[in-house]
Amino acid sequence: DAFWNMYRGxxxxxxxxxxxxxxxxxxxxxxxxxxxVEPEMLQPVLLKILTQSKSASLTSVVCSIVLAYPExxxxxxxxxxxxxxxxxYDLIRxxxxxxxxxxxxxxxGMNASNDMLYSDERxxxxxxxxxxxxxxxxxxxxxxxxxxxxxxxxxxxxVSKLYDIIDIHKLNPIAIESYxxxxxxxxxxxxxxxxxxxxxxxxxxxxxPKEIP
Numbered sequence: 001d002a003f004w005n006m007y008r009g010x011x012x013x014x015x016x017x018x019x020x021x022x023x024x025x026x027x028x029x030x031x032x033x034x035x036x037v038e039p040e041m042l043q044p045v046l047l048k049i050l051t052q053s054k055s056a057s058l059t060s061v062v063c064s065i066v067l068a069y070p071e072x073x074x075x076x077x078x079x080x081x082x083x084x085x086x087x088x089y090d091l092i093r094x095x096x097x098x099x100x101x102x103x104x105x106x107x108x109g110m111n112a113s114n115d116m117l118y119s120d121e122r123x124x125x126x127x128x129x130x131x132x133x134x135x136x137x138x139x140x141x142x143x144x145x146x147x148x149x150x151x152x153x154x155x156x157x158x159v160s161k162l163y164d165i166i167d168i169h170k171l172n173p174i175a176i177e178s179y180x181x182x183x184x185x186x187x188x189x190x191x192x193x194x195x196x197x198x199x200x201x202x203x204x205x206x207x208x209p210k211e212i213p
Contacts, residue, residue, distance in 0.1 A: 003056040003057040003060070004056050004057065004060040004089040004092070005092070006019060006023045006060070007020070007023035007026070007057065007064065008096070008097065008125075009100075009103070010096040010097070024122075027065070030042070031064075031128075034068065042072075043072075043073060043076060046076050050079055059080075059086070060090070060093065063086065063090055064130065066080060067130040068129075070141070070147075071147060071148035071149060078161060078165070081135070081162065081165045084169045084175045084179055085179075087139075088178075090135040091136055094133070100122075100125075101123055104119055104126070108123075136182060136186050139162060139186050140185070140186050140207075142158065142159065143159055143188035146158065163189070166183065166187050180212055185209060190211060191209060191210065192210050194207075
């Protein structure tokens, strides 16, 4: 929790501010580059962080970039999906992000320079759309909608890779015992849908597991 949420400053126990700031700066830099450069240029950097770092705190930063740009870094996503614990850690991050704005606003207005240099920037990050997604929702979205820009054949092959990863997790007794519910929720083959009509000709689609391993 403390390591995975370091770049958001929402972990517990609290880590030194300097470490939080370093991870926050790394995430912002990678997000800015991801917005303007081709995926082929940034993907090697993300892969190097994943393969050479020894801390989940850096892995979580890579996860954030993938969540922000799933259509660019789908291959990096496959690597993240192979570690079942990451789904759990990122779900905690997603939950804490829902109250991050309140955390960043504590003491706001008491120190103008601190607000300008730190608090305003932190509060603004809460507006990023990918804060409202998680690794679990990403793997399900790939199964439902595929990768943007892929052909039908490419998406079929990609989804097959996702199912292979999920099936490997399901063969792990420890994974089943610890994360059985998450595995049930993230497997499109194991979900049944329920459609509820809403106002203005909109519908609400809800998924629930057929069975829990």
